[in-house]
Amino acid sequence: MKLGTVGTGWITEAFIEAAKLSGKLNLTAVYSRTDEKAKELAHKYHAAHYFSNLEEMAKSTEIEAVYIASPNSVHFEQTITFLKHKKHVICEKPIFSNPAELEIAYRTAEENGVYLFEAIRNxxxxxxxxxxxxxxxxxxxxxxxxxxxxxxxxxxxxxxxxxxxxxxxxxxxxxxxxxxxxxxxxxxxxxxxxxxxxxxxxxxxxxxxxxxxxxxxxxxxxxxxxxxxxxxxxxxxxxxxxxxxxxxxxxxxxxxxxxxxxxxxxxxxxxxxxEEQNMVYECINIAEIIETRDDSQYEKLKEMSKxxxxxxxxxxxxxxxxxxxxx
The missing domain is CATH 3.30.360.10 (Dihydrodipicolinate Reductase; domain 2)
Known part of the structure; x- marks a missing residue:
């Protein structure tokens, strides 16, 4: 599955490494607010594409799913952008600021036929x-x-x-x-x-x-x-x-x-x-839910997040x- 990332902090790099280890998520694009940082991260992890415009990335056919690890307060807005462009979203914990945002996002995901996950490794x-x-x-x-x-x-x-x-x-x-x-x-x-x-x-x-x-x-x-x-x-x-x-x-x-x-x-x-890179397990489980359309497991994760x-x-x-x- 073609993966994009939003954010350039250590947690994003850890997720990229876990995604590679999983064998199920292939990094194809990265986003940062500046071209320079985006290009630097793309080069480091051999991503073919980089963006400094979120809307352009969301529209791109070069990604099927995106991992978001930006500041907590912007998780919701960025998630909605990708969901509306029919991209699966894996959002770093805490997923959003409150339950109202979560309900809107789950509804948006359902309307667009994609999945929304909170990245919580344990x-x-x-x-x-x-x-x-x-x-x-x-x-x-x-x-x-x-x-x-x-x-x-x-x-x-x-x-x-x-x-x-x-x-x-x-x-x-x-x-x-x-x-x-x-x-x-x-x-x-x-x-x-x-x-x-x-x-x-x-x-x-x-x-x-x-x-x-x-x-x-x-x-x-x-x-x-x-x-x-x-x-x-x-x-x-x-x-x-x-x-x-x-x-x-x-x-x-x-x-x-x-x-x-x-x-x-x-x-x-x-x-x-x-595995020392223990985020690999969430990468594997999330990818398998998407691949097999395992709605039963997805609903369990949704309920826990709620x-x-x-x-x-x-x-x-x-x-x-x-x-x-x-x-």
């Missing part, structure tokens, strides 16, 4: 599928602690008085939507939609959350998600049941899964080795965090 990995299959080993679940705490180098720039995109409401930034979505997707993928949520953030002077604690209430337990871009942690993820505990090295890409029996205290490694955006919107509303596109 739920496509082999180890996520192992965890989902084995979750019953823990018995009745009683609690879960899912951290994603990673100090951002861009926080230093913020402290110097600069305005990095990810720390501004103008560009729909903040810790929950940037990092918290990884453990949130993990929770939604394993436990489904929570009954209620409560979010307690540390609000920065820019009006977005630098860190926060998100509580997801389920029937018999509470899942606690910790996210931060202003501190660092090596804490693993844990899911606690009456019969045992799952210990995950990380929320993404779920590098290792250990199960500890509550009675014997014996532990077992359940995970398998994964739940995640409902949760993050409610979390923001509870704390008066308003994005620029919503003002």
């Amino acid at each position: 739920i496509h990995t082999p180890n996520f599928h192992i965890l989902k299959e084995k979750i019953g080993l823990a018995g009745n679940l009683r609690s879960a602690m899912l951290p994603y705490i990673q100090y951002s180098s861009r926080y230093d720039a913020f402290l110097r008085g600069e305005n990095p995109n990810i720390f501004t409401s103008t560009f729909s930034g903040g810790a929950l939507v940037d990092l918290g979505v990884y453990p949130l997707y993990l929770a939604i993928g394993l436990f489904g939609e929570p009954k209620s949520i409560a979010y307690t953030p540390v609000i920065l002077s820019s009006g977005v959350d630098g860190s926060g604690t998100l509580l997801l209430e389920y029937q018999d337990f509470v899942c606690t998600i910790l996210c931060s871009k202003i501190s660092h942690s090596v804490m693993p993820c844990e899911i606690h049941g009456e019969k045992g505990t799952f210990v995950l090295e990380d929320a993404a890409p779920i590098s290792e899964i250990k199960f500890i029996d509550s009675h014997t205290k014996e532990s077992e490694i359940l995970s398998v080795p994964q 739940i995640v955006l409902r949760v993050t919107e409610e979390a923001r509303k509870q704390n008066n965090i308003v994005f620029g596109v919503e003002r």
